[in-house]
Amino acid sequence: MKNIILLVFVLLLILACKKDDKSIEIAVSKFAKIEQLKWLKGNWENVTELEQSFEHWTQENDSTLLGHSFTLIGTDTVFAEKVTLKQNGDDVYFTVIAYQQNNDQPVTFKMRDSKKGIFTFENPEHDFPTRITYSNPTQDSIHAWIEGSVNGQKRKVDFLFKRSD
Template structure:
């Protein structure tokens, strides 16, 4: 009797363990994002840093700096898995009353993650594409003042 109770306990614990391992599977597919990414252009310096907050959440911080001192764009991002949804939640200073805006993962292909919010003014779509271990391209797109617009930001891992 003791052996059968022990076997049942092991099976139940084992099945729970396997389920929790897969609980944040969508977020885990983006583990490659963790670290510091940057790009220097004639317009300025772009840096995006990602850290793992916990099993369900990554935190990101983006800055665009011109003249080596003036921050013209500052964005805090939360990338979180809630149930089966992966949510990209940026907060941009001076936009949306400094409130976060949710973009939901709408498609994922090999190293290509698309987040969308068709109700947002601009952008409506955010795409992260892993080019290789040291390179990514972040692209924002949608309609801006009634016209289609796309902006891409290639970055290298530091």
Template sequence: MKRPILNFIILFLVGFSINAHAQKEPSKTFAFVLGSWEMQTAKGKIIEQWKHNPDETLSGKSYRINAKGDSLLTETLKIKKIGKDTFYCSTVTGQNEGKETCFKLISTKNKIYVFEDKTHDFPQRIIYQNQGKNDLLAWIEGELNGKSRKSEFRYKRQ
């Protein structure tokens, strides 16, 4: 009987330790996103680019490139600490009067990083999954008009 309780406590502490590490050093925890990522779509490409900043934050930009090669900045991104917590902040072109929306890191399990803002209209969650050196899966999810929605972004390193 003592064995299962001990195993549970060990698993809980390991999970807590991993999440605490992600909260302490986001620039190291999220280093896997650094660089340029591309996703081919029916209408062209989506490019997401990330860099490490001297202040230990990560900043990114997302572009859409149409079939003609014209590019459009769709959002600017940042992973940063606010107080003791780590946040994924997005400023979407043409939305929210140019103000950023921040999603709090709530989970870091199995190379999946979940950021959440339950008060946001859509999405309420932004998730990144580290799939190795050349593959990155991101998705947004939540409810919109009472319906559950999810959009996936399967990126390849450029």
């Protein structure tokens, strides 16, 4: 009788462990899309003779990355924005607040593509840009660009950063 009870206990223990493994597996895969963007975490810069641009990314939780970027010309801040990259279900959203633009209100772009390390977010309702793309061409670099139309003319602006931390 003791052997049967011991056998049942061991079987229950094995089943419980397998259940925990699956729940861990589900938790990891639940945010697989945002996992692909975690290479952004850290400090990035693009310094030229004319201007200095900086980006800083942190991880808030399993589903969210937070970014802050700004550009200086001399000692004047000419651009600054706060970004939230968040996975909600199967979708990833890039929400940006660009200070002194859009009445400091957030604008959200939805991830459309993520091919070969290139991540594209779109919002066709926004004036400019309608598309924001981030890529990681080499381990310690970011190539980002924004696209859209200005006065009926297609426009693309590139941003190149290198890791600074």
